[in-house]
Amino acid sequence: MKxxxxxxxxxxxxxxxxxxxxxxxxxxxxxxxxxxxxxxLVRAGIKDVLLVTSGPHVGHxxxxxxxxxxxxxxxxxxxxxxxxxxGIADALGLAEDFADGDNIxxxxxxxxxxxxxxxxxxDFKKGAVVFLKKxxxxxxFGVAEFDKNDPKKVVGIEEKPKEPKSDYAVTGLYIYxxxxxxxxxxCNPNFAGRNQLEITEVNNYYLKDGELRWEELKGFxxxxxxxxxxxxxxxxxxxxxxxxGEL
Numbered sequence: 001m002k003x004x005x006x007x008x009x010x011x012x013x014x015x016x017x018x019x020x021x022x023x024x025x026x027x028x029x030x031x032x033x034x035x036x037x038x039x040x041l042v043r044a045g046i047k048d049v050l051l052v053t054s055g056p057h058v059g060h061x062x063x064x065x066x067x068x069x070x071x072x073x074x075x076x077x078x079x080x081x082x083x084x085x086x087g088i089a090d091a092l093g094l095a096e097d098f099a100d101g102d103n104i105x106x107x108x109x110x111x112x113x114x115x116x117x118x119x120x121x122x123d124f125k126k127g128a129v130v131f132l133k134k135x136x137x138x139x140x141f142g143v144a145e146f147d148k149n150d151p152k153k154v155v156g157i158e159e160k161p162k163e164p165k166s167d168y169a170v171t172g173l174y175i176y177x178x179x180x181x182x183x184x185x186x187c188n189p190n191f192a193g194r195n196q197l198e199i200t201e202v203n204n205y206y207l208k209d210g211e212l213r214w215e216e217l218k219g220f221x222x223x224x225x226x227x228x229x230x231x232x233x234x235x236x237x238x239x240x241x242x243x244x245g246e247l
Contacts, residue, residue, distance in 0.1 A: 001121055001175075002102050003041040004095045006088055007034055007061070007109030008054035008081040013226050022057040023225065024109035025064055029237040032064055033224050036112040038071050040173070044118040046105055047074040050098040052091045053109075054084035087196025089184045096181045104180070108172035112233045113221040114240065120175065120215055127211030129175040130157075130203055132168040133221045140226075141169035142200040144214065154207065154214055159192040159200040170203070171217050179211075 011023030018026070024034040034051075041049060049068065053061055058080060068076030079094040092106060105121055120129060132144055138161075145165040147153040157170060183205040187197040206212040220240075224230040 001046055001124070002099060002104050003046040003049040004092065004098070004104050004106045005034070005037050005041070005049060005051045005109050006091045006106065008052055008084055008086075008091045010055050010084050011225070014230070021060050022053065022055060024053070025057070025060055026224075026230065027234070028112055028224055028230065029234045029241070031237075033112070034061070034065065034109050035071060037107040037109055038065075038068070038073070040107055040111070040113055040115070040117070041105060042072040043116055044105065044121045046121065047072065049073055049075070050077045050079055050095050051109075052079045052081055052094050054081035054091070085196065087189075087194070088199040089187050089197035089202050092199065092202075093181060093184045093197070099178065099181070101178050103175065103177050106174045106176060108223070110223045110225045111172045111221070112224055112237070113171075113173070113217060113219060115217050115219040115221065117173070117215075117217075124175050126177045127213065128177070128180070128203065128206040130154075130212065130214050131171045131173040131217040132214050133171045133217045134167050135169045136167070138164040138167045138169050141171075142203070144168045144170065154212065157200050157203050157207065159198055168216075170200070171221055172223060173217065174199070174203075176206075177211075179206075 007024040011018035025032045081091045143158050143164040144154045145156040147155045183202045187201045189195050191198045191201040222229050222233045224233045
C-alpha cells in the first residue's frame with residue numbers, strides 16, 4: 001500500500017509562527033511536526049509516500065525531508081496544491097497518478113499519534129476506513145453520528161458542527177480504495193460553506209454506498225493545528241520520551 005501525507009494550507013490559526021515556515025515544519029517537542037505522520041505510515045509498513053503541500057514555504061520541505069531515507073522511506077514524492085485553501089479533498093485529488101489504482105493510507109500532516117495501524121492496513125481490501133477518536137472538543141473536527149439502535153454503526157459525518165451528535169472526531173487518518181478519486185471529482189465546494197472540497201463529503205459518499213467502516217484509534221492522538229493542540233502534543237511526546245526513552 002502507498003501513503004499520502006497532506007501538508008498544505010496556510011496555517012493561519014498559528015500566525016505569526018507560520019509567517020516563518022509551513023505549519024507542518026514547526027517543532028512538536030524535538031522533531032518537526034511532519035516527522036510524526038510519516039513515522040505513523042512507516043510503522044504500518046508503508047514506505048512509498050507522496051507529500052502534498054502548498055503555500056509560500058514549500059521549498060523548506062526538501063531541506064528537512066530530503067528523499068525520505070532518514071525516516072525509513074524507500075520512495076518520497078512531492079506534489080504542489082496550487083490553491084492552498086482548496087481543502088483536504090482537493091489536495092488528495094493530486095495523488096491520483098501516484099496511487100495508480102492502488103489502495104492508499106492518507107494522513108494529515110499535523111496529526112501525531114503513537115497508535116500502530118499496521119493491522120488495519122494489512123487487512124484492508126476495499127471501500128474506506130476512517131479512524132475515530134473520542135475528544136473533548138469535537139466541534140473542531142468532522143464528527144461521526146451513530147445509529148441510535150446500533151451504537152457501533154456510523155450513519156453520518158458532519159463537518160465542524162456547532163452541536164456535535166457525538167464526541168468521536170474523525171482524526172485525519174484514512175484508508176481508501178481507488179474509488180476515492182471518483183468521489184473527489186463529485187464533491188461540491190459549497191458542501192460546508194467554505195468554498196473547499198471537503199474530505200467529509202468524500203467519506204459520506206462512501207457511507208452512502210455502504211463502503212465506509214471505522215476503527216477507534218488507540219493510544220494518544222492529537223492534531224497540532226492550534227496553539228493549544230500544538231502545546232498538548234509537545235507535552236505528550238516530551239513525557240513519552242522521558243518515561244520510555246522512545247518516541
